[in-house]
Amino acid sequence: MTAYNPNTHAWLLQGGTAAEREKLSSEIAAAAVCRGSEPPCGVCPACVKAAKGLHPDIIRLEREEDKASILVRQIRALSEDAAIAPNEADRKVYIIPEADKLNPQAQNAFLKLLEEPPKGVCFVLCAAGIGSLLPTVLSRCTRVRLRGEEATEPSPLLDAVVRGSEPDKIMAALSFEKLDKASVSDALTALWRGLADEARRAPDPAGREKLADLADFVADLREKAAFLSAGSVSGLLAARLIQSDK
Numbered sequence: 224m225t226a227y228n229p230n231t232h233a234w235l236l237q238g239g240t241a242a243e244r245e246k247l248s249s250e251i252a253a254a255a256v257c258r259g260s261e262p263p264c265g266v267c268p269a270c271v272k273a274a275k276g277l278h279p280d281i282i283r284l285e286r287e288e289d290k291a292s293i294l295v296r297q298i299r300a301l302s303e304d305a306a307i308a309p310n311e312a313d314r315k316v317y318i319i320p321e322a323d324k325l326n327p328q329a330q331n332a333f334l335k336l337l338e339e340p341p342k343g344v345c346f347v348l349c350a351a352g353i354g355s356l357l358p359t360v361l362s363r364c365t366r367v368r369l370r371g372e373e374a375t376e377p378s379p380l381l382d383a384v385v386r387g388s389e390p391d392k393i394m395a396a397l398s399f400e401k402l403d404k405a406s407v408s409d410a411l412t413a414l415w416r417g418l419a420d421e422a423r424r425a426p427d428p429a430g431r432e433k434l435a436d437l438a439d440f441v442a443d444l445r446e447k448a449a450f451l452s453a454g455s456v457s458g459l460l461a462a463r464l465i466q467s468d469k
């Protein structure tokens with residue numbers, strides 16, 4: 224399975240380990256240039272070149288060795304390069320392995336390109352965390368969340384929701400009020416995954432069912448969150464958490 228979809232022109236692979244992001248970004252890039260019937264087929268000349276790192280239409284944008292971030296002039300150079308038609312494939316893929324190292328000016332310079340890339344051009348951005356990325360960049364990407372070590376870290380929010388007293392639960396729900404839209408979505412995703420894990424580990428069927436129901440509610444809330452204010456998300460979550468105690 225890959226995240227490749229020919230209609231997508233910007234992916235953001237977030238979370239997971241660097242090796243996981245590297246593997247998936249390489250698969251997406253190979254799929255974009257593949258000449259086989261089920262991309263990435265792994266055997267056509269394009270896939271073979273991609274696997275060897277030799278495909279001329281798969282380009283990596285790396286941070287310069289002596290620099291802490293990816294600079295705006297690198298994005299301008301990328302933009303000029305992107306205007307040139309692909310060499311061999313129908314598509315041209317730019318992989319940015321450390322997109323979280325794009326400085327704000329570089330991100331702003333990148334926006335137009337992300338929104339309306341030249342024909343056939345696509346981008347695969349990789350980031351351990353998305354805290355340094357502008358919401359305008361995030362909103363232009365199809366985000367793929369990789370499950371990494373961070374997902375198994377104990378979360379105070381999850382702990383309050385699962386094991387807290389009623390006031391703990393209300394405080395946990397209220398913490399959503401202060402978040403921006405992208406963070407609300409991330410926090411709900413983390414909470415949903417945590418609840419699903421807890422449900423799998425619950426010793427008794429009744430506890431399992433209760434946690435699974437709550438996980439479903441959070442998954443549903445995450446879908447609706449795009450259309451709700453952070454305050455509404457917080458209120459709905461608080462109401463549901465209190466009800467689950469009754």
Ligand SMILES: [Zn+2]
Pocket residue numbers: 256257258259262263264265266267268269270271
């Ligand atoms: Zn292929």
